[in-house]
Amino acid sequence: MDYTVQPGDTFYLIAQKHGLSLEELQQANPQIQNPTLIFPGQVIKLPDKSRPQSYEKYRVDEPYPEIKVLGENPYYAQLLYDDYAGQVSELTAIMQYVHHHMQMDTHPAWSEVAALQEGISIIEMKHLEMLGETILLLGGNARYWDGCQQPWTPLYVSYHDFDFCAQLRADIQAEEAAIHNYRNHIQQIQDPYIQALLARIIKDEEHHLRLFRDSLAKHCGG
Ligand SMILES: [Fe+2]
Ligand SMILES: [Fe+2]
Numbered sequence: 001m002d003y004t005v006q007p008g009d010t011f012y013l014i015a016q017k018h019g020l021s022l023e024e025l026q027q028a029n030p031q032i033q034n035p036t037l038i039f040p041g042q043v044i045k046l047p048d049k050s051r052p053q054s055y056e057k058y059r060v061d062e063p064y065p066e067i068k069v070l071g072e073n074p075y076y077a078q079l080l081y082d083d084y085a086g087q088v089s090e091l092t093a094i095m096q097y098v099h100h101h102m103q104m105d106t107h108p109a110w111s112e113v114a115a116l117q118e119g120i121s122i123i124e125m126k127h128l129e130m131l132g133e134t135i136l137l138l139g140g141n142a143r144y145w146d147g148c149q150q151p152w153t154p155l156y157v158s159y160h161d162f163d164f165c166a167q168l169r170a171d172i173q174a175e176e177a178a179i180h181n182y183r184n185h186i187q188q189i190q191d192p193y194i195q196a197l198l199a200r201i202i203k204d205e206e207h208h209l210r211l212f213r214d215s216l217a218k219h220c221g222g
Contacts, residue, residue, distance in 0.1 A: 005042040011035035012108050018046055022111035058119035058211070059126070060203040067130055068193040072139035076189050078147040080135050083185065083198075086146030088177040090128035092156040096174065097121035099157060100167045110164055113215045117171075120208050127201050134194060165220035168212055175209040 003014065015025040026035060028047040038044070069076075085091040101117035104110040132142040144152040158170035182198045182205070189195060 001046045001048065002043050003046050005038050005040050005044060007040045009038065009040070011038065014044070014046075019049065020047065021105070021115055022108055023115040055119045055122045058116070058204075058208070059123045060207050062200065062203065064126075064130060064200055065193065065196040067133045067137065067197070069134060069137045070191045070193065072137075073191070074139055076191060076194060077135050077138035077140035079185050079188060080131055080138070080194075081140065081145060081147040083178070083181055084128060084131040084135060084142070085144040085152040086150075087156045088174065088181055089146070089152070089156075090124050090131060090178075091144055091152050093124040093174055093178065094121050094128060095154065096157045096159075097124065097171065099159060100164075100171065103162055103167070104164055107164075110219070113164070113168070113219060116211055116215060120211065123204055123208070127204065130197060130201070134197060165216065168216045168220065172209060172212045172216065175205050175212060179205045179209070 003018075005014070011025055012022055014020075015022050018025075022035075024047050025044075026032075028045045029035075032038065032044065083089055097117045098121045101114050101121065104114035104117060135142045146152070158167070158174070160166035160170055179202055182202050186195050186198050189198070
């Protein structure tokens with residue numbers, strides 16, 4: 001859809017008026033090099049919000065393996081519960097990134113990182129689902145608790161209220177810790193189907209790590 005810029009419009013105001021993020025509007029108008037230099041009468045594109053936003057760029061372009069296990073195994077389920085809903089887990093990542101997304105989205109200068117946080121949290125939800133399905137196949141019930149049946153708690157979230165650089169650093173730490181734990185569990189779980197799943201998830205986490213590190217370098221000087 002086309003939109004004609006009105007006097008007093010800024011990219012940010014136009015995005016707000018149409019329920020878009022600044023990043024969505026910028027992505028729909030790659031021809032505009034400097035979004036602060038728009039003038040009344042200029043025609044820009046409004047992205048079609050009826051099409052769902054694509055989160056593909058927040059995951060590695062490689063299919064996920066089939067969710068499968070060699071057989072029921074309570075010990076393997078116990079290990080996976082930590083990745084699923086323990087302190088360093090997909091559930092913690094989802095909650096932390098959505099929180100950071102909401103706070104960053106209140107500051108126009110951070111809208112790009114806010115969109116990144118949202119997109120990555122959606123991919124973590126996919127990881128959570130695949131781990132939960134694997135736990136069910138292993139004979140578990142996929143409740144939100146860790147391998148010691150400690151229920152998940154919001155105390156696991158690194159909030160760092162409105163300190164966006166501290167939030168990004170916490171997110172980088174979370175991805176590093178997740179990769180470390182998945183690598184350990186690949187060693188401990190002698191089931192090729194689960195090993196393939198964890199190896200595939202690690203690729204996404206490494207991608208997230210790169211995206212978060214790039215944002216940190218861009219917005220916080222490293
Ligand atoms: Fe993940
Ligand atoms: Fe991740």
